[in-house]
Amino acid sequence: MNSDSIASLLFEAGSLMLIGMLFVFSFLGLLIIGIHLIARFCEAFPGEVAEPTPQVKRPNQAIQPGIDGNVIAAISAAIHTHRQATKK
Amino acid sequence: MDKLQVLWDSTALAHFESGQLIMMAVGFGLLYLAIVKKFEPLLLLPIGFGALLTNIPLAGFSETGGLLYYIYKIGIDTGVFPLLIFMGVGAMTDFSALIANPKMLLLGAAAQFGIFATLFGAIALNLIPGFEFTLKDASAIAIIGGADGPTAIFLASRLAPDLLGAIAVAAYSYMALVPIIQPPIMKALTTKEEREIKMGQLRPVSKREKIIFPLAVLFMTILFLPAATPLVGMFCFGNLMKECGVVDRLSKTAQNELINTVTIFLGLAVGSKLSADKFLTLETLGILGLGAIAFAIGTAAGVLMAKVMSRLSGGTINPLIGAAGVSAVPMAARVVNKVGLEANPHNFLLMHAMGPNVAGVLGSAVAAGILLALVG
Numbered sequence: 001m002n003s004d005s006i007a008s009l010l011f012e013a014g015s016l017m018l019i020g021m022l023f024v025f026s027f028l029g030l031l032i033i034g035i036h037l038i039a040r041f042c043e044a045f046p047g048e049v050a051e052p053t054p055q056v057k058r059p060n061q062a063i064q065p066g067i068d069g070n071v072i073a074a075i076s077a078a079i080h081t082h083r084q085a086t087k088k
Numbered sequence: 089m090d091k092l093q094v095l096w097d098s099t100a101l102a103h104f105e106s107g108q109l110i111m112m113a114v115g116f117g118l119l120y121l122a123i124v125k126k127f128e129p130l131l132l133l134p135i136g137f138g139a140l141l142t143n144i145p146l147a148g149f150s151e152t153g154g155l156l157y158y159i160y161k162i163g164i165d166t167g168v169f170p171l172l173i174f175m176g177v178g179a180m181t182d183f184s185a186l187i188a189n190p191k192m193l194l195l196g197a198a199a200q201f202g203i204f205a206t207l208f209g210a211i212a213l214n215l216i217p218g219f220e221f222t223l224k225d226a227s228a229i230a231i232i233g234g235a236d237g238p239t240a241i242f243l244a245s246r247l248a249p250d251l252l253g254a255i256a257v258a259a260y261s262y263m264a265l266v267p268i269i270q271p272p273i274m275k276a277l278t279t280k281e282e283r284e285i286k287m288g289q290l291r292p293v294s295k296r297e298k299i300i301f302p303l304a305v306l307f308m309t310i311l312f313l314p315a316a317t318p319l320v321g322m323f324c325f326g327n328l329m330k331e332c333g334v335v336d337r338l339s340k341t342a343q344n345e346l347i348n349t350v351t352i353f354l355g356l357a358v359g360s361k362l363s364a365d366k367f368l369t370l371e372t373l374g375i376l377g378l379g380a381i382a383f384a385i386g387t388a389a390g391v392l393m394a395k396v397m398s399r400l401s402g403g404t405i406n407p408l409i410g411a412a413g414v415s416a417v418p419m420a421a422r423v424v425n426k427v428g429l430e431a432n433p434h435n436f437l438l439m440h441a442m443g444p445n446v447a448g449v450l451g452s453a454v455a456a457g458i459l460l461a462l463v464g
Contacts, residue, residue, distance in 0.1 A: 006214045012223060013211040017204035020458045024200050027312060027454050028193040028447065034304045035190035042297045 103145035107364025114362060115139030118257070127264035131237065131355050135257065138359015149360060156360035159353050164245050164252070169354040170238035171322045174453075176347030177238065178302070178326025179339050181417065181449065185442040187297050188290040191397065192409070196447025198393030199413030200455045202233030202386025206378050207459075213378070218370045224248050227459040229375050232259045233382025234452030235266070235416040239319060241358065243456045246464055253361030254372040258379035266419045269380070270387050271427050274411045277391045282398065283431035285406040287440045295331070302327040305450065309457070315464070316457020323453065386414040390444065412441040415448035 096102050118136030122129040142150040149156040163169035186192055210226035213219045221229070228248035231240045232255060240259040244252040262269065275283075302324035309320040329339040361367075394410025408428050412420040421441035428437040 003215075006211070009211045009214065009223060010208070013208045013226065016223075016227075016459075016462060017208055019462070020204045020207075020455060021197075021201060023313075023458050024197045024451055024454050025194070027308070028197040028451060030312075031305065031308060031450075032190040032193050034308065035187055035193075035301070038297050038300045038304060039187070042294050042300070046294065046296075 098146070100145045105145070105364070107368055108143040108145060111143045111362055111364045111367060112140055114367070115143070115359070118359075121261070121264070128260050130351055131260050131358075132264070134352055134355020135260070135359040135362070138356040139362035140359075141356070142360040142363055150363065156356060160357040160360050163350075163353055164241065164357045165249070167242055167245055167318065169350050169357065170242035170245070171318055172350045173238040173347055173354065174242075174319055175322040175326040176342045176350070177417070177449070178323035179330045179342040180347075181323075181327055181330075181446055182442070183298060183301055183327065183446055184293040185290060185439050186446050187293045187301055189440070189443050192443030193447045193450070194397065195390050195393055195410045195413040195444035196449075196451035197413075198410065199386045199390035199444070199448055200234065200451045201389035202382045202384075202414060203230045203452070203455050203459075205385045205389075206230040206233045206382035209381060210374070210378055213374050219374055221371070221374075222248075223463050225251060225371075227463045228252075228255055229378050230382060231255075231452070231456055231459065232262065232375075232379040233386045233414070234448075234455060235259070235263055235383060235386065235414040235420070236449060236452045237263060239415075239452050239456050241354070242319060243459060246460060250366060251371065251375065253358060253363075253367055254375045255379075256358040257362070258376050262379050262383050263416050263419065266383075266414075266416050267423050267426075269383050270411050270420065270423050273384055273387045274391055274408055274424075274427050277388060278395070278407045280431055282395070282407050283428060284435065285398065285403060286432070286435050287406055287409075287437065288404065290439060295333070298331040299328065302331065309454075313454060313457045313461065315461035316453055319453040319456060320450070323449070383414065387411045390414060390448075394444075406435075406437055406440065409437055409441045409444050412443075412445040413448045413451070415445065415452050417445050417449060418442065420448070421445040 115136045115138075118132045118139065121127040122132035122136060138156060141147070142156055148154045150160070151157060207226050207230035210221050210229045211223070214221055224247040228240075228244040228246075228251055231243045234240065237256070237259050241252065241256050244255045248255070306317075306321060306324040309316050313320075326339075326342050329335050329342060390410035390413030391407055392410070393413070394405060394407040398405040398407050406428065408424050411427075412424045414420055421438055424441035425436060425438040428435045
C-alpha cells in the first residue's frame, strides 16, 4: 500500500472517529432526555406501586456489632411466623 | 502392499500439515484456558473444540458438506446467531440502575472511544509493511474495543469475514482478561480519595418505566440509526420480554435454553474459522495487539469521563465506575466493585457500575451501527 492511500485512509479513519464519537454521544444524550421524559410520564400517571430496585446485599449490615444475636433471631422468628400466618 | 499404502493414505498421519498441527495446539490452548483457567469457558470451550475439529485432515468439517461449514453458513454468515445471543442478553439485562441514573449513558458513550481510536490505529498499522487493512477490516477489528462478543462477531461477519476467527478469539480472550487489564489503568488515572467516594442510593424504578425503556430505545434507533436495528431491536425485544412480565416462559427460554443452544453452535462455528491459512498470519498478531489497545483506551476514556463528571457534580460520582462503560457485562462492573472495595472496604459500587455497564452495551451496539452505516 503506498503512503498516499494510507494518508487518505488515515484521514477517513480520523473523520470516522470524530463523526462516530459525536453520534454516539448525541444518541445516548438524547436517550438521557428520553429517560427523564419517561420518568416524568410515569410520575404523572403512576400505574402501579413502584417496586424498589434490587439492592446490593451488604453483609456488614447483617452482623452489626451493636445488636445482640438473640434479638435478631427473635425478630426473624417473629417475621417468619407472621408470614406463615398471613400466607393464603 | 498396495492395500497398506491405501490404508496409510487414509490416516491423518500421512496428511498432517504443520499449520494444522499449530492450529490444533491453539485449540488445545483455548481448551486449557477454558477448563483450567476458567476464562469465558462457555465460549472458549466450543471455540477451542471447533478449532480442533476444523483442522483434522481428511475430515472436511469446514469444507462444503461438512458439519461446521453448514453451521457457519446458517448461523454466522447470515448474522443470525449473534443476534439471537443479543436477544438472550437483552432478556438477562436489568436496566433499572441506568434508568435511575441516566447520566451514566455518557460513560457508556465515552468508553466507545476505544473503538474509534483503534480504528485509527488499525489503519496506521498499514504503515508497517506486511499489514494491509482496508477500512472495513479496521472497523471490524476496532469493534473488539466494544468488549461485546456478539456485536464483534456480527460486525465482523458483515465487514471482514476472513478476520472473524481472530477477532472473535481476541474479543472473548480480552473479555476474560478484563480483571487483569482494567485495574492498573483505573488506579493510574484516579487518586485514592476519588476511589473512596461513596455514591448515593439509587431511586426505585417503576415497572412501567422499565417496560417503556426498551421501546423508547428501539424507537430512537429506528429514527436515527436503522443500521443498528438488528442488534438493538433484538436486544430490546429480549428486554421487553423480561420486563413486561406476561411472557415469562418466553423470557426464560431466551435467557437460558435458547442462548445456551446458540452459544454451542456459535462457538463451534467461530472455531471453524481458526484454520491455519486464516489465523497464522501477521494480521492476527496485529488484531491481538490492537484488541488489547482498544480495551485499554476504552477503559481510560470511561474513567476520564467519569472524573470530569465527578468534578462537575461536586464529588458525588466515583470515577471508577467509568471503567464499566466498556460493556463486558457484568465482569467490568464486578471489577469496579472490587477496586472500589480495595480503596474503601465499605464502599459497594456494583449497582452503580451496572448503569454504565449496560449503557456500554447500548453504546457499542450504536457504534457498530455507525460503522455499518458508514463503512459497510
